[in-house]
Amino acid sequence: MTYTFDFGAVLDRAPELLWGSLATLGLALAGMLLALVIGILGVVARTSKSEIARTPVIVFVEVVRNTPFLVQIFFIYFALPLMGIRLNPTVTAIIALGINGGAYAIEIIRGGVESVSRGQIEAGFALGLHKADVFRLIVLKPALRAIYPSLTSQFIMLTLTTSVCTSIAAYELTSAAQRIESDTFRSFEVYFTVTAIYLVISTLMMGLFALISRHYFNYPTR
């Protein structure tokens, strides 16, 4: 092997990597928020009594979860202009991330809502708690605690998925990497470095989520 590694050429472009990382975080955060909104609205419709409200949500979840994100983002990217909506790639990417993450969020949140047992709620009322307190202490907090691990790992997955948004030329870390690669021809070094940056980002996010969990959900259940 005669290849000499040259990470210097990549590190010279550190500012671009930093901006790319921030763009990735921004994209992920916006995608997560949209996914949460879609998730909550979806659960409301999914658990309603009307079949007209439930069926579209079931179809949406099944279709999104059984097709690749890349195909979804292409579809949305080409479909929006046909509906007369012209958006820049970043906004399109956020919509795609929100729709993809939302489908998973619906299933996760629904599981949490259904995990709260009726007996607990009745016990709360029997103890003379107010309706608001029953909702906050007996329904919401335990449900959030139950879904917290799967929801946060889904969010980290969404953050890693943002890399695919380079395919519609949205600005983020992977697209920054591709630009640096085409300038320096140091393909391996660029992608190795950027992969390490993603690892740092997801590790930090995991730590942050664990910290939040320790703060809010640290109480015994038995």
Add this chain to the structure above:
Amino acid sequence: MGPIGENEIFFLMQGLKWTLLLAIVGFIGGGMFGILIALLRTSKTKAARRITAGYIGAFQGTPLLMQLFVVYYGVALLGIEVNAWIAVAIAFTLHASAFLGEIWRGSIEAVPKGQTEAANALGLHYVSRMKDVILPQALKISMPATIGFLVQLIKGTSLAAIVGFIELTRAGQIISNQTYRPLLVFGIVGAIYFIVCWPLSHAGSGLEKRMAKAAR
């Protein structure tokens, strides 16, 4: 705009063939390495547990697309003359081995401890204890998650399109560029993925419900 005719559908089917082959190679290769990862991850040696934990963490904490790029260019650096197909297959094998390793670690640990103790009491050595007692039970526990990961892997092969590999998604891109009918083409491509993935997802969640009922 051009029509979507027999030739286009045939081209998509060729793409589907590569998508399925890639997923199968990744699943089988990943399964073989994955079992090794799972065994090392649950072994008594601390170093083996640490190293495999790092391996799993690295693959679960980075985007699949980056893994494809790193392996694709990394293999080229080794000076071996490889085509895109082999590089991409190696990448999917490594990726799958980390995820399956983690799924199977969980399943091995989910087998009741009494089983290991009973096997020890019977004087079974490690190989027999694993092969005859623990792994068959772990395999059953892991089935829903394993099938779930297979669906993820099939969807993940679409990213090979970005490194220029002509599988189903790339075939769709090519036809979309030729016919100027992106919505129809990506609609068809999405439908094909759905037809492949949905029965698997359904089987996986069905199995999970059955097992949850049996455990109650």
